[in-house]
Amino acid sequence: MNIQELKEKVIAGYELSYEEGVALTQVENKEALYQAADEIRLHFCGTKMDLCSITNAKSGKCPQDCKWCSQSGHYETGVETYDLIAKEKVIAQVLESAANGVNRHSLVTSGRKASDRTIDNMIEIYDEIKEQSDIHLCASMGLLEEKQLEKLRDTGIDHYHCNLETAPSYFPEVCTTHSMDEKIETIKSAQSLGLKVCSGGIIGMGENMNHRVELACTLRDLRIMSIPLNILTQVDGTPLEKVSDLTEEEILTTIAVFRFINPKANLRFAGGRLKIKDFQDKALRAGINSALTGDYLTTIGSNTAEDIRDFKAAGFDIGK
Numbered sequence: 044m045n046i047q048e049l050k051e052k053v054i055a056g057y058e059l060s061y062e063e064g065v066a067l068t069q070v071e072n073k074e075a076l077y078q079a080a081d082e083i084r085l086h087f088c089g090t091k092m093d094l095c096s097i098t099n100a101k102s103g104k105c106p107q108d109c110k111w112c113s114q115s116g117h118y119e120t121g122v123e124t125y126d127l128i129a130k131e132k133v134i135a136q137v138l139e140s141a142a143n144g145v146n147r148h149s150l151v152t153s154g155r156k157a158s159d160r161t162i163d164n165m166i167e168i169y170d171e172i173k174e175q176s177d178i179h180l181c182a183s184m185g186l187l188e189e190k191q192l193e194k195l196r197d198t199g200i201d202h203y204h205c206n207l208e209t210a211p212s213y214f215p216e217v218c219t220t221h222s223m224d225e226k227i228e229t230i231k232s233a234q235s236l237g238l239k240v241c242s243g244g245i246i247g248m249g250e251n252m253n254h255r256v257e258l259a260c261t262l263r264d265l266r267i268m269s270i271p272l273n274i275l276t277q278v279d280g281t282p283l284e285k286v287s288d289l290t291e292e293e294i295l296t297t298i299a300v301f302r303f304i305n306p307k308a309n310l311r312f313a314g315g316r317l318k319i320k321d322f323q324d325k326a327l328r329a330g331i332n333s334a335l336t337g338d339y340l341t342t343i344g345s346n347t348a349e350d351i352r353d354f355k356a357a358g359f360d361i362g363k
Contacts (some may be wrong), residue, residue: 149181156185274315302330
């Protein structure tokens with residue numbers, strides 16, 4: 044496979060097939076692959092680094108059995124649980140993020156889907172945020188019905204987040220209480236209402252590279268333009284607590300192939316980034332152009348000021 048020829052075809056508008064994506068993961072010259080992915084990123088996305096942040100607004104007690112998740116009620120993980128975070132705490136977090144140059148903030152709730160009452164409570168918080176900041180707003184509240192999504196849209200939410208998590212063919216291996224079809228239905232409902240969708244996945248859950256290519260192609264076919272790439276953080280008490288870490292090459296190759304398959308998307312650092320701190324600069328030169336900054340749902344994340352310093356040093360521009 045000629046990586047440079049394929050890169051030029053992608054830049055000209057060509058969409059890779061699944062088979063071509065798999066072949067890319069197998070090339071011997073990985074440095075050439077990473078460089079080509081970086082050139083695709085630069086062509087379509089330029090040097091802008093898109094930053095977002097999140098608040099864990101409702102934590103734990105989730106009835107779903109997702110094998111990676113510390114918030115699942117099926118496992119004993121010792122995670123903090125609460126029904127609703129204090130409004131003042133959320134607003135303080137959001138205003139700090141906005142002051143640091145973060146473009147978007149999301150409120151995230153645990154559970155299969157948020158109740159109407161929870162959504163109403165979230166909308167009160169969103170309304171106060173809008174009064175005090177022009178930061179863009181996102182929601183991540185599970186497998187919502189269309190009328191619930193419409194309510195969020197009407198209050199000023201412009202993005203909805205719903206991760207596919209992994210390849211459709213592998214999803215039943217890591218979750219049995221809901222299906223990939225339900226996720227895709229939620230995504231399409233949000234899109235039909237004019238909401239932009241953020242959707243990605245977690246790598247390192249026991250899937251192979253072919254599954255990652257399948258996930259990248261599925262996201263491309265759904266026309267997802269914001270793709271968070273999480274790296275599994277093994278949580279004690281979950282079924283995946285002893286899964287081995289991915290190698291540096293596996294992670295960088297995954298990022299590069301995602302960029303080839305999704306050339307125009309914001310390909311986003313997300314959970315597990317502390318695991319790649321030693322080679323973060325390489326990841327920034329393999330296709331990444333966005334980041335979830337600050338803490339994650341139940342794990343420590345990155346320092347936003349340090350992120351901005353590092354991204355600027357790598358040649359990226361920070362701004363809304």
